Amino acid sequence: MKKVFLLGLMSATLCLGLNAQRSVYNRDVRFGFKIDPVFANSFRAAENDIERSGSGFGVNYGLMADILFSDGRGAFATGLEVAHASSELIYSTSSRGLKRAEAAGVDQSYKLKLQYLQIPLSVKLKTNQNNGFRFWGQFGTYMGALLKSRMDYSYGSTSESNVNAMKNTNKVNMGLLVGAGGEYEVAPKTDLFFGIGMENGFTDITANKDWKDGKVGLNRWAIRLGMFF
Template sequence: MKKIILFTLMGIVAASGLHAQREYYGKKVRFGFKIDPVFANSLKPAENGIDRTGSGFGVNYGLMADIMFSDGRGAFATGLEVAHASSELTYSTNNRGLYRAEAAGQDQRYDLKLQYLQIPLSVKLKTNQQNGFRFWGQFGTYMGALLKSRLDYAYGSTSGDNVNAMKNTHNLNMGLLIGAGGEYKLAEKTDLFFGLGLENGFTDITRNKDWEDGKVGLNRWAIRLGVFF
């Protein structure tokens, strides 16, 4: 709860300064708000005997900041956002899974629900503007600090809901960030931002000492929606 209050205050302070600071070391800075519906969350195991059995929906929301290049056709893009992810795994082997001892050879099904405070770091390149419209492409990385980890599980006739799994989940998530889309000028200093993006995780989500499952990455496809001011 204290973390949520702290991050909420950080967001309020950042939002209150959006129009107070429009330059950074002489570079023009654009600020905005975003909400990205995530239509595919997929936990990707590297080991055999573990299957992806479901892909959940999620959402990213928060602040955007573009530090513009001098030619106006590119930017260093960053921000601060909260990311929600949900996905399912099935462990069909006896020696893997969080409850492998109790399951005694039965398939174990887990639905992980994760929440991160995330910072994207990328380069965004843009075409020239025509009739108020321009295309953009984005490439970079992201870093996420774990805020919440919950799971539902089932094996045989045993099941549990909304179990706290913070100690069984790694605290940091990083990965490749790519995207493409467009911007449309609504007013002199207001641009509509939209596109499609991929977050391809290359860190392990589950703690191997608890799950004995090798690397399990988190991949996400999202629709990018936002407004720059």
């Protein structure tokens, strides 16, 4: 509850600041909100004896800010969002995994449920508007701070659900951000925002000193939905 309250307070403070100022270094700024259904979350393990099992769903939601280029056909895009991710790994060797000492000779299955406070940093290029429509492409990065990490695990006849895994999960996540989509003007200075995006994680999600599993990245595909005003 404290984290939700803190996020709400930060969002309210940011919104007040956004309404009070519509320019940064003499560049026009557009603000908006978003909700991105994430239809694919998957861990990417570097080691061959670790398999991913399925792809979980998730969601990103938060605030957007576009600092416009002088010609209006591009922007430096950023914001503040909460990102939820969930995926599963299966360890087929007793030399890796969080429970490797207890699970000798049997597979270990781990489902991690993660929540990040995330800041995207990217360049967005746009076409000229035609009949209210314009298209955009986006390229950049993102930085996320871990808010919550929960884990379901099983091996042999042993299993446990919703275990706190904060100390076994890296506290920072960074990666490549790309996307493409369009905008439609529904009223002066009010645009619907839509598209598709991909996040390709660079950092190791699992704390390697605990898991002994090499690098495990997080990849995500999402539908981008929002509104600028």
